[in-house]
Amino acid sequence: MAQRLSVLYNKKPCYDIVFQQSFDGLWEELAELGAADKRLCIVTDSTVDGLYAAQILKFLEGKCRKAVKYVFPAGEEHKNLDTVRDVYRFLIEEGFDRKDMLLALGGGVCGDLTGFVAATYLRGIDFVQIPTTLLAQVDSSIGGKTGVDFDSYKNMVGAFKMPRLVYMNLSVLKTLEERQFYSGFAEVMKSALIKDAPFYEWLIENMYEICERDLNTLEEMVIRTCSIKKMVVEKDPTEQGDRALLNLGHTIGHAIEKYKNFELYHGECVALGTVAAAYISWKKEMLSMEEFYEIRDMFVPFYLPISVDDIDPQEILKLTKSDKKMEAGTIKFILLKKIGKAVIDRTVTDEEILAVLKKYGISGQEVTLWGTGKPLREFLWSEEMADASVYIMEHVDFKDTYTPGSKDIRNCHINIGTGKEITIAQLADKIVKEVGYQGKLTFDATKPDGTMRKLTDVSKLHSLGWQHKIDIEEGVHRMYQWYLS
Numbered sequence: 001m002a003q004r005l006s007v008l009y010n011k012k013p014c015y016d017i018v019f020q021q022s023f024d025g026l027w028e029e030l031a032e033l034g035a036a037d038k039r040l041c042i043v044t045d046s047t048v049d050g051l052y053a054a055q056i057l058k059f060l061e062g063k064c065r066k067a068v069k070y071v072f073p074a075g076e077e078h079k080n081l082d083t084v085r086d087v088y089r090f091l092i093e094e095g096f097d098r099k100d101m102l103l104a105l106g107g108g109v110c111g112d113l114t115g116f117v118a119a120t121y122l123r124g125i126d127f128v129q130i131p132t133t134l135l136a137q138v139d140s141s142i143g144g145k146t147g148v149d150f151d152s153y154k155n156m157v158g159a160f161k162m163p164r165l166v167y168m169n170l171s172v173l174k175t176l177e178e179r180q181f182y183s184g185f186a187e188v189m190k191s192a193l194i195k196d197a198p199f200y201e202w203l204i205e206n207m208y209e210i211c212e213r214d215l216n217t218l219e220e221m222v223i224r225t226c227s228i229k230k231m232v233v234e235k236d237p238t239e240q241g242d243r244a245l246l247n248l249g250h251t252i253g254h255a256i257e258k259y260k261n262f263e264l265y266h267g268e269c270v271a272l273g274t275v276a277a278a279y280i281s282w283k284k285e286m287l288s289m290e291e292f293y294e295i296r297d298m299f300v301p302f303y304l305p306i307s308v309d310d311i312d313p314q315e316i317l318k319l320t321k322s323d324k325k326m327e328a329g330t331i332k333f334i335l336l337k338k339i340g341k342a343v344i345d346r347t348v349t350d351e352e353i354l355a356v357l358k359k360y361g362i363s364g365q366e367v368t369l370w371g372t373g374k375p376l377r378e379f380l381w382s383e384e385m386a387d388a389s390v391y392i393m394e395h396v397d398f399k400d401t402y403t404p405g406s407k408d409i410r411n412c413h414i415n416i417g418t419g420k421e422i423t424i425a426q427l428a429d430k431i432v433k434e435v436g437y438q439g440k441l442t443f444d445a446t447k448p449d450g451t452m453r454k455l456t457d458v459s460k461l462h463s464l465g466w467q468h469k470i471d472i473e474e475g476v477h478r479m480y481q482w483y484l485s
Helices: 026-032 046-060 081-093 108-123 134-140 178-195 197-205 207-211 215-235 242-247 250-259 266-283 289-298 313-321 350-360 382-395 424-435 459-463 472-484
Strands: 003-009 012-020 039-045 066-072 101-106 126-131 145-150 153-160 165-169 333-338 341-345 366-370 440-444
Touching: 003 215, 012 026, 012 215, 026 046, 026 165, 039 046, 039 081, 039 108, 046 066, 046 101, 066 081, 081 108, 081 145, 101 108, 108 126, 108 134, 108 145, 108 153, 126 134, 134 178, 134 215, 153 250, 178 197, 178 215, 178 242, 178 266, 178 333, 178 341, 197 207, 197 215, 207 215, 215 242, 242 333, 242 341, 250 266, 250 313, 250 333, 250 350, 266 289, 266 333, 266 350, 289 333, 313 350, 424 440, 424 472
Parallel strands: 012 165, 039 066, 039 101, 101 126, 126 165, 366 440
Antiparallel strands: 003 012, 145 153, 333 341
């Protein structure tokens, strides 16, 4: 049986969010909305068209007055008024009137665009959200915000238009392209950070199940995220107050998204913006240092960026000020008072924005590392740690770990390592050469160095017959090749 949430508008039931694990129940839901007497148009992009459009059309054939589809080219660059005009023309040619219905089949771009068309075609026509990406399911399909980009300004033209239904087939997440999946997770994290600390802890506890896309885990994650957004949009449907909290990470995120010409996914930019907002929150003594670093590092297991390369901080600042979130010349920032508690802040200065961009933006001209670069470190290839452990278990007897005939048995542990060390600066230089970085490498001596030396004595391991084979140069090379793959 389908799970559902009922969303209120002005304290009255407006639409349901239906959670299924297939499309099998879609027609039944549409029929409840009177679809049998309507013309239905599936609006989708060129990617989703090949995946699900034929299946949905088959469900509709013979059940409604007319079922057609409109396909536009995939990509944020097509979420504009030109595409809107093309959809208008198609609907006019197909004879659609106010009593008919649009079905937005796809991700956030498709939902935003279709919703805007629905809000403006004949002064309003019903539409249904059928989100097929994690980002769309947990964020953009809910709440009635629609819009398109204008001259590369993201969502600058839009309207509020509530859907009649949001139908989610959660099984599509199992096969969703990896980068798209993790991009959507950024919005999940955002929701937990602004309103639900226990949910944030749940995400940490279920990290592996989420990454493995366990369907039951994903279902709970999506429902809990949607419940947060439902609560917020019911309280503030037209973004006059608390709904702005949903924009955590979006202020700087949108600017980076535009600066990078939409080469980065929306969720990736939200992750970057959230790290920036958390950093500013720490510097304003709202978050502790430990909370900031925990938030930052939580994005890493989900392959989301926490820094961005080759940016111009001044240009990002300029783009931030051209965002629709500006009010009376002041940037409306969403900051974190604590995990699970976001606040609206209008006091963030240009200097604070530039400081965070400098810290978390890796420019093409310079990378700054903490400390002097002098501390010595020993590095062991991870697979060789496993190899050494297996070797010891298979070939070493306890008696081999201490001096024969000794009555006082001690120091029978075995250190695993290389016995070699290099400075942090030397390691950084090897990475620079491996990746071909042409910029300047600098060290910030005002930041702590940490322990100056960490080196294991591996003489016992060597005497037992095992030595490492992969030196640091080979390890850096392998790691970079893995990253590129």
